[in-house]
Amino acid sequence: MNINIILILMILIFNISCKPNHLNVHSKVDLFRSGEYRIGLYKNSSEQLDPQKITHIIVVGSAVKEDSDQFFQSGVSRAQRYKELWPDHQIVLMSSPDVKGTSDERVFDKYNIAVVKRVFQKFTAPLLLNEIGEFEKIASLDFYGHASPWAMIIGKSSAAFDPSAHIEALKQLRPKFLPDAYATLNGCNTGFYLAPDLSRGLALPVSGSLTSSMFERIESDGFWYKEEDWNERGYVLSNRFSYKTNQSCSDGLCTRMKSSRANYSSFWGTFSEGGLSFDKFFCNYENNNDGKCERGMALSLLSFPSKHPVNLDSNKDDYKEVVYDWLCSTGKGMSYFRKCVYGIQDAIARGDLVYQSHPTNELNCDFHSCHAKVICKYKTTGDDGPIPGSCNIETVPNIAAKNVATEYLSLMKGFVSIKTQ
Numbered sequence: 001m002n003i004n005i006i007l008i009l010m011i012l013i014f015n016i017s018c019k020p021n022h023l024n025v026h027s028k029v030d031l032f033r034s035g036e037y038r039i040g041l042y043k044n045s046s047e048q049l050d051p052q053k054i055t056h057i058i059v060v061g062s063a064v065k066e067d068s069d070q071f072f073q074s075g076v077s078r079a080q081r082y083k084e085l086w087p088d089h090q091i092v093l094m095s096s097p098d099v100k101g102t103s104d105e106r107v108f109d110k111y112n113i114a115v116v117k118r119v120f121q122k123f124t125a126p127l128l129l130n131e132i133g134e135f136e137k138i139a140s141l142d143f144y145g146h147a148s149p150w151a152m153i154i155g156k157s158s159a160a161f162d163p164s165a166h167i168e169a170l171k172q173l174r175p176k177f178l179p180d181a182y183a184t185l186n187g188c189n190t191g192f193y194l195a196p197d198l199s200r201g202l203a204l205p206v207s208g209s210l211t212s213s214m215f216e217r218i219e220s221d222g223f224w225y226k227e228e229d230w231n232e233r234g235y236v237l238s239n240r241f242s243y244k245t246n247q248s249c250s251d252g253l254c255t256r257m258k259s260s261r262a263n264y265s266s267f268w269g270t271f272s273e274g275g276l277s278f279d280k281f282f283c284n285y286e287n288n289n290d291g292k293c294e295r296g297m298a299l300s301l302l303s304f305p306s307k308h309p310v311n312l313d314s315n316k317d318d319y320k321e322v323v324y325d326w327l328c329s330t331g332k333g334m335s336y337f338r339k340c341v342y343g344i345q346d347a348i349a350r351g352d353l354v355y356q357s358h359p360t361n362e363l364n365c366d367f368h369s370c371h372a373k374v375i376c377k378y379k380t381t382g383d384d385g386p387i388p389g390s391c392n393i394e395t396v397p398n399i400a401a402k403n404v405a406t407e408y409l410s411l412m413k414g415f416v417s418i419k420t421q
Helices: 003-018 070-085 104-110 125-132 163-176 194-202 292-302 316-327 335-350 403-420
Strands: 037-042 055-060 090-095 113-119 138-144 152-155 159-161 177-186 206-208 213-218 224-226 255-259 280-282 373-375 392-394
Touching: 037 070, 037 104, 055 070, 070 090, 070 138, 070 255, 090 104, 104 113, 125 159, 125 163, 163 177, 163 194, 177 194, 177 292, 194 206, 194 280, 224 255, 280 292, 280 403, 292 316, 292 403, 316 335, 316 403, 335 403
Parallel strands: 055 090, 055 138, 138 177, 177 206
Antiparallel strands: 037 090, 037 113, 152 159, 206 280, 213 224, 213 255, 373 392
16 A cells, blocks of 8 residues: 555544544444543434523433443433423433443433434543533533542543532533522532532532432332342332333333432441431532522422422422432331431421431531541552542531431422522
8 A cells, every 4th residue: 555545544543533523423433532422312302402492411420331321320310300390491411321231322222312412532521511511501410420529430431520620610601500500419429529619610509428329229119229228029110109100110210329328438448437318418609698509409309309209389298208308318117217207307396406317427517518528548659649448537526416407498498489489
């Protein structure tokens, strides 16, 4: 072959593999890429993204080729609630699923997500922020995936998003979000730094976990249970509780994520010093007591797959059941859940708000932080990241925990506010 032809081919291959390619989904160009991500629409007749339409953005992180598609299913469960609540809104799903044993394309196809954009580049933080910035009326932002206390894994080869490293870029995105918008970060330990930092950047209520974030599946009694608590006799093939109509589990609509009721003990270390058994909301920005924080919190629970679907027309008692589901963990029996519900009710009735729902030391949280610092050992050479397994948390004993009762009151206050707007 002529040497000039060889050089031309090499240049073409370099241009294909090293530059960002925003290509049609049917494109066959697929050479030497190190990653890719897709953007899809959930149950939308349009084949194009509409930047002017009210939009709910769901980001599903990488399963790093080690896990199933349960992150993706959890995102789809939230998407279904959005579609029922606001049929005219646009539900956008961004993901590089990277699921074990299958391709990204098959994951999107399996759950009937219409791919409208495919990018032949690893899904990195700058690209995520650029994609979010394409929309002018964002109502919500949800993340489902792996996380450390310092970053969310959004793309292939551990492409990560640390909000603290992008505060100025996040501030530029503030006008893109609607006044009562919110974000939820569904992943392990997202409440230590990630949720407060994202809240600070976007000036929105953001929820995060102060322990592991676990998969839950709905059972025949209408309650959701973690894998360790599943009961074979309660196994269902469809979900007749969480949505307006009966939905098949094969469509991914029987899985969600929720905080563990035990302290974190996994890859990064053992946080025996404390935790929190529910996903905590942070409003880590200048709060003018205008109710924005509480309204965003309350709106988020409308789309939370729960015991039954609630909406803006629901009564206070129905909404209250979803609040208890958000705040209280189930166990192998119902006694654990009921104890939490009664504990909240008694704390409010007494007026002191003291009730400890977490089984060990409960972190002392407010809207800005949980006043706990993650401490790790670091490598002395090469990579300066934390040594896996070496981390714990630095905090103080909380002898009069008020977290869960305070959060309950904020959620109920927000619900009253959004109903009277």
